[in-house]
Amino acid sequence: MAQSEIEERAEAAEKARKAEKIDFKMVTFSLAGKEYGIDIMSVKEIAKAGRFTYVPNAAPFVRGVYNLRGDIISVIDMRIFFHLPAERKEEEALESLIILRVGEQVFGIIVDGIDKVVGISQASIQPPHPIFGDINVKYIKGIVENAGKLYIILDVDRIFAPERETERAADEAAALARPSPRAAPEEAPGFGADVASSFVKETLAALRGFHVGPTNEAWFASRFAEWKAGRKGADLQIKEASEADQFLEGFWSPATGRLWDDDYAQAVEAVLPEIEAKSINVWNPGCGKGYETWSLACVLRKRYPETRIKVWANDSDLLAISMAPNMVFPEAVPDYYVPFMTKGKNGLSFVQAVRDSIFFEYHDVMNANPLPPLDMILCRDMLSFLAPIDQKRLFGDFIDKLKPSGVVLTGLNERLGEGWTPFGTEAVPAFRKD
Amino acid sequence: MRVEYINPFVESAFNVLREVLQSDVRRGELYLKSTSMPVMGVAAIVGLAGDVEGRVLFDMDKPTALKIASAMNGEELKELDDLVKATITELANMITGQAVTKLHDLGFKFDLTPPAIFTGENMEVSNSDVEALIVPMETGHGKIEINVAIRERA
Structure with a gap:
């Protein structure tokens, strides 16, 4: 009892201390009946203004340009930008304008009403919640309570930063393409x-x-x-x-479920970059029955004859991978592999040097991947079979484990996006870290 | 875990259990797990070292442990006493030892640590960055889960 009381008191004191320390000031304003705030450091000034000069062909949320003591700035209507109801004022009426400075840019935003400057403590800002408000969560820095009012703090850098411009435009385009709930339902052509x-x-x-x-x-x-x-x-x-x-x-990529044919093996060989290191570490997640691992091991032997090669091949399908280590080919194999094979009583199998370079592991890539720094990742037709969130995690591992000069080979119809520079060919897409 | 390691463990668990219990043993579906897992009540652990590092954990509940120990000793044991613990430890040692022998024949070099046994309620094993292969074994006396986590030394 006493213990909890003490704790409670300590908590209250902590709260008070947090509230006391004012280290964040924001300009508050209202949009469609809700209170918002913007970091005062991005606000240059506030103004009342009207009669903006209309700019033809601009996005609908751009109200026009305005002459601010000789500087021409563009004016954005935040209500239209966020798809909130906006009352259209008389032609002559003045709008409440907040002049922002984001990076080098100065521009004005129109809001319903400007309230005041509120000082709060950074620590009291809570993370945004998706349920809250009509504005996309990614534009919200956080939520804060002050004097009985909840303020949504907008992240102006996020909203207006120049590099985000294209993304925002795309977002806007997508938003505009969607029929707004108030508009009469209409069948778009597609x-x-x-x-x-x-x-x-x-x-x-x-x-x-x-x-x-x-x-x-x-x-x-x-x-x-x-x-x-x-x-x-x-x-x-x-x-x-x-x-x-x-x-x-x-x-499916070429030669799925069998050894790569001569043409494909040569195409892969041609894409592989010069590697100076004495040993090459390769990761092959989702190797399935192991054909692509054996094929790649041979291609690597041919391309880097002097180098020590190690391939970690995983699959989470135990049945598929259990036969991989002891692969025997009763029939002929493509010419490319002949130098790497020996004839046994059951047929052709790979020579010991190639065998020793591969570790086949029953392993789920979603668990921890204990691998040394990698020179290469071969990941064909596997990413698409991971849920988007798992893909993201795996990309994190790719970036983590890959050496700066490392390369990723993907499937024929798969591409790595942001953060990767493509090289390679149509048949053999390959990527480097940016 | 390397594919080559899986079979020796599954086979030796199967053989040893069938031999010492003189009863039918059925193997369940193998799967991978990396989250922390509850221990059923009695757990014997054997460490592995050498070319690889890891451990093998034999997990069962208390009644199963008592029944298995009773069967192995040929007498009815009712308390989880030193004899029961020693018996379960020995079982873990036999299975792991046989698996390591098989692996040795395949060219993989493993060393064993002496087994240790843990008993108690509500225990949990967690080393979250280690992926373990789970081999469930259904014996006439109850279920034993063999939890094998081995990885290559980087």
Whole structure:
């Protein structure tokens, strides 16, 4: 009892101390009946102004330009920007204007009403919550309570920073394309196809664990167009696993489930960069039955004959990978591999030097990946089968484990996005860290 | 975990259990786990060192441990006393030892640490960055889970 009392008191004191220390000031204002704040350090001044000069062909949220004591600044209507209801004032009426400075840029934003400057403590700012407000969470720095009012603190750097400009434009375009709830419902021309494509995406994920995302979007778009044309008005949707397989037919990289043929092996060899190191560490997540691992090991032996090579190959499918270490080929193999094979009583198998370079592991990449710094990652047709959040985690591991000069080889129809520089060819996409 | 290591453990667990218990043993589906896991009540652990590092954990609940110890000693044991603990420790040692022998024949060099045994309620093992292979074994006396975490020395 006494213990909890003491704790309570300590907590209250802590709270008071937090509230006392004012280290953040913000200009508060209202938009559609809610209170917002902006860090005072980004605010240059406030003003009442009207009769903005209209700029043709500007985005709808740009009200025009304004002459601020000789400087021409653009004026953005925050209510339209955030899709909030905005009352249109008389032509002559004055609007409340906050002049912001973000980086080198100066511009004005129109709000419903400017309130005052409020001092708060940084520590009392709470993280934004998605339920809160009508504004995209990524534009909100946090939420703070002061004198019985809740203020949503906007992150102006996020909203207006120049490098975000394109992203914002895209966001805006997307937002504008969506019919606003107040507008009369109207069928956009491509509406049916959009819905069908999102259904197809969902069924692919449900039936085959295939997730459409930035890694494979381009392929999906072209495949969907093809699918639509092929179906000739018939039902576009995928209902069975066999149809999902049919849809994914063209997705697979060359020589999936068998040794790479001579042409593909040579194409991969050609893409591989010069590596100076004495040993090369390679990671091959999602190696399946192990054909691609053996193929790659041979390609690496040929490309870097003097170097020590180690390949860690994982798969979380125990049945698939359990046969990988002892692969025997009763029939002929592509010429490329002949120098790396010996003849045994059951057929051809790989020579000891190649064997010793590969570790096949029953391992789930979503668990910790204890690997040394890597020179290369071969990850074909595997990313698409991870949920987007898992993909993100795996990319984090890629960046973590890869040496600065390291390369990633992906599947034929997969691309790494932000943070990666592509090189390589059409058939063998390859990427380096930025 | 390297694919080559899996079978020796599964096989030796199967053989040893069938031999010492003189009863039917069924192997459950193998799977991977990396989160912390509850211990059922009695856990024997054997450390591995050498080319690799890791450990093997034999996990069962108290009634199972008593029944297995009773079967192995040929007498009815009712308390979790030193004899029961020593018996379970020995079982862990036998299974791991046989697996390591098989691995040695395949060219992998492992050393064992002497087994240790833990008993108690509500225990949990957590080393979250280690991925473990779980081999569930269904015996006539109850379930034993063999939890193998081995990794190559970097």
